Amino acid sequence: xxxxxxxxxxxxxxxxxxxxxxxxxxxxxxxxxxxxxxxxxxxxxxxxxxxxxxxxxxxxxxxxxxxxxxxxxxxxxxxxxxxxxxxxxxxxxxxxxxxxxxxxxxxxxxxxxxxxxxxxxxxxxxxxxxxxxxxxxxxxx
Numbered sequence: 639x640x641x642x643x644x645x646x647x648x649x650x651x652x653x654x655x656x657x658x659x660x661x662x663x664x665x666x667x668x669x670x671x672x673x674x675x676x677x678x679x680x681x682x683x684x685x686x687x688x689x690x691x692x693x694x695x696x697x698x699x700x701x702x703x704x705x706x707x708x709x710x711x712x713x714x715x716x717x718x719x720x721x722x723x724x725x726x727x728x729x730x731x732x733x734x735x736x737x738x739x740x741x742x743x744x745x746x747x748x749x750x751x752x753x754x755x756x757x758x759x760x761x762x763x764x765x766x767x768x769x770x771x772x773x774x775x776x777x778x779x
Contacts, residue, residue: 646712646721649777653708653770658701660769664762675755704766711767712774726775730767738763 665672673679685691711730719725739760746756 643778646716646774646778649721649774650705650708650712652777653711653773654701654705656769656773657704657708657766660766661700661762664765668758671754672758675752675758677751707767708770708774711770712778715771715774715778721775721777721779723772723775726771726773726778727768728771729775730771731764734760734764734767738767 673683683691711733714733715721715726715729718729742760742763743756746759
């Protein structure tokens, strides 16, 4: 049985926010190489009126996805030996290798995207998942 405790919920929320912050830093620093690798231009990321095509709804959906990821990772950590930074990091790394890196690589290969895009996107998710695992493992115990 899995019952969400106060500290687990705090860990999940903190992990979610860490994912958002890491994304801002990661893609802020790698914006130009990411756009090149994705085959995008700054103009393609804008509406005809010149404003950003990224709506608040897009960012809300991204944050919700991070929340779901953190909640599921918390359950995996719980069922893999309990909450600790060690089990958090191991669980996150295994989930990344088994699910995130593999699906990113396959999707990008079939979409004929560059290997650089795969490295940038999968690297981001590795950082996010490791941060989430460490936070959830530490706070949830």
